[in-house]
Amino acid sequence: MIQKGGPIMSNNSHAAIVKPPFFTPGVCVVAIIALIGLTGIGARFLFGLGHVTNLNNQFPWGLWIGVDVACGVALAAGGFTSAFIAEILMKEDFHDIVRPALLTAMLGYTFVGLGVFVDIGRSYNIWHMLLPSMWSPNSALFEVGMCVSCYLTVLYIEFLPIALERFKDRVPWPAVNGILHFLDRIMKKVIWIFIILGVMLSCMHQSSLGALNVIAVTKIHPLWWSPILPMLFLLSAFCVGPSMVIFESGISMRSFGIPYHYESPVLAKLGKFLPFLLIVYFTAKLVDMLNRETWVYLVDGSFEGKMFMLEVTIGVILPFCIFVSEKLRNSFVWLWAAAMMVVAGVVLNRVNVFITGVNPVYQDMTGRYSPKGWEWCVTIGCICIIVLIARLIILNLPVIHALEGGHEHE
C-alpha cells in the first residue's frame, strides 16, 4: 500500500537488520582522511589559492572544479533518476532505492557547494549570484549556479519528511510534536511539487554544466568540445544515475551487513534499463563524432585519443555488454562491476572535459596542470566527510529500509 506522497513519505520495509556501531576500523581510516581534508581546506583559507593549488593563468580550473563540482553533480544524478522512476512513473519495485538515492544526492550536492566555496577566490561573495541586481542570464555558469542552489534547497525539503518520520511522536514536548505533525501534513500535500522540481532542475543544470565549456571552443580538444555538450552531459547523467544507485547500494549493503538478497533483485531490474540509456548516450556521441569528423584524433596516437577510447570502452561499451546479458545482470558482482564501470566512465568523461581535454593557447609557458597534494587532500577529504555524514544519517534516520523495518508494516 502506498501512502499519500509516494515512497519518500512511506516506509514499507523488510524486517530490520541489527545496526552496526558507528566506528569500525574502516570508518576510523575514513575519519583520519577527512581530518586531513579539513586541514587542506584550512590551508586554502589561511594561505590562499596560490599556495595550495597548481592553478595558473592558463589553467584557471583544476581538480576542484573538474572533480568536486563536475563529477559531484554527475554522480548525484541518482537522486533525480530514481525519483523519476519510483515517484513519477510510480514503479513500486523501486521504492526502496528512493531514500538512499535522495540522501546521496543531498550530500553530493552539499559536496559540490563546498567544492565551489573552497575553489572560488572570493568565497564570501558566493551569494552574489543569487542577488537579482547581479543576475546575468547570458552566463551558463549563472544557470548552473542558480539551479544547483535551488536544487540543493529542494533536496533538503525532500529529505525533511524522513527526519520528521524519525522525530514525530518521539519528542517529549507536545508543542514541538504538534509542529512536526503539521509540517508532515503539509509535506504530504506538496511533496509532489518538489519531486518534479528536483527532476526539472536536475535536467536543467546537468545540461548547462556541459554548456560551460562550449564557450572555450578554441581550448577544449575537439574530441570533447561539441555544440551538443549539454545534451551529452544530460544523457550521461541519465546513465550514471541508476548506475550510482547500484554502486552505492552494493557498498552500503556490505558496510551495514545487509544480505544481498534484500536489494539485489530490485537493482538487477534497474540494470535492465541501462543498456537502453547507454546506447542512446553512445549514439549521440558517435553521431557527433562522425558529424564533426573528430575520429581522426582517435587514431593519431595522442594521449587525448587514448583517454577518449578508455572513457568510451570502460564507461559505455563494456558495461553495455554486461547489462545486456540477463545472466550476468542477475549476478550481483557483475551487476555491481558494470555499474562501477559506468561511474568510472562518467568521472573520466568529466575529468577529460574539464582537465585533460583543456589545451590553453600558451600552456607551454606554465606546463600542463597537475593537481598539487593539497588539492587531492581537499577533494578526497571532502568525499570522506560526506561518507561519514552519510553513515551518521543512515544509522540514525530511516533511510535504508532494511535497517529500519518493523515499525510500519503492511
Added chain:
Amino acid sequence: MPTRRDFLKGLGATAAVAVTAGAVSVSASGHGEHHGPEIYEESYGVLTDLTKCVGCRQCEWACNEENKLRPSEPVESLEDQSIFDKFRRPDDERYTVVNRYKGKGLGGSDMFVKVQCMHCDYPPCVSACLVGALKKDPWGPVTYDAWKCIGCRYCMQACPWQIPAYEYNNLVTPRVMKCTMCFSRTTTEHEPKPDIKPSNFLGRGLPPQEKGEPSGKAPACVSACPQEAMIFGKRSELLEIAHERIKKHPDRYIDHVLGEHEVGGTAWMYIYNQPFNDIDFPKDMPDESPAALLESIQHGIFKKFASPVMLFGACATLMHVNGFFKHGDKHDTEGGSDHE
C-alpha cells in the same frame, strides 16, 4: 497498475525532451543572430602597427604607472634587454607586455609584439561572468568590477585570447587582472565606486557606472609610444587607416587586420608583416564570438522557459496517470487518520 510499457514510455518522453532540446540548440547555433552587448556604432579602439614597434617598452612602463601596477620600477629598468630572453604573457602584475621575435621583422630585423586585452565587441568573458562583474562599455573598453566578482575564474576559461590573469596569491581580495583601456583616464563620466557601508550593502550590485563617454584622452600606453605605433580612435576610422596602409605598402603588410573579424571583432587591432600565428597569437580564431554560440544554445534550450515548464507538466501528468495522487486518496479513506 502501471506496466513496463509505461516505464519505457516515460523514458522515451524524457529522451524526447532531451533530444528536442539538443536539436533546438544545434539549429539555434546554425543561424546565430548577433545579439551581444550594446555597442555604439562609433565605438573606440586602438590600432597597433607592429612594423613600427622598436621594443622600447615605454608602453609597459606607462601602463604600470597609470594603473599603479609594479610602481616601484625605475624608468632605467627599460634598458634591460635580457627581459626579452623569456616569452612573457600579461599576468596579475602587468596588463601589457612586449615580446621579441628574433629575425621576424621587416628585412630580417627583430620584431616586437605588444599584447594586452583585445576588448572584444562580443566578449566571451562578459558573457561568461555570472554576476556581471565584467562589462563591455558601449564605447569600447571591457571593464571589471572587483566588488561583484566571486572569483570563479570562468572568464579566464572563456577568453579566447587567454588574457585575464588572477591574483592567486592574494588571500582575501584576489582580483581578475586585465587591461581596462585605462578606463578612468579615457572616460569622462567615471563614477567612483560606492562606499562600502552596511546601508548600501545590498546596493553594491547596482550599476556603479553610467555609460561613460570617451574623454578624448588616449590610453597611457598609446600616449607613451615614441614611435606612434598605436593609434587611438574610432574603430571604423582605424579600420580605414589599416586597410589604407595595407593597400599602400603591400610589401610591408600582409592583407589581414587582426581583430577586424576575429571572435566577432575586437576594439584593439593589429597590422603586421607576417601571419599572426608566427607571433604567438592564438590560431584558428572563429569569426563568430564563442559567446554567441553558447548564448544561442542556452537561450534556445530555455527559450521563454518553455522546455522546463513542459518537462514539469509532463512529469505531473505522468504522476497523475501512474496514480501518485490516486493511491494517496485511497489510503486516506481506507487507512483513516494517521495524521491527527
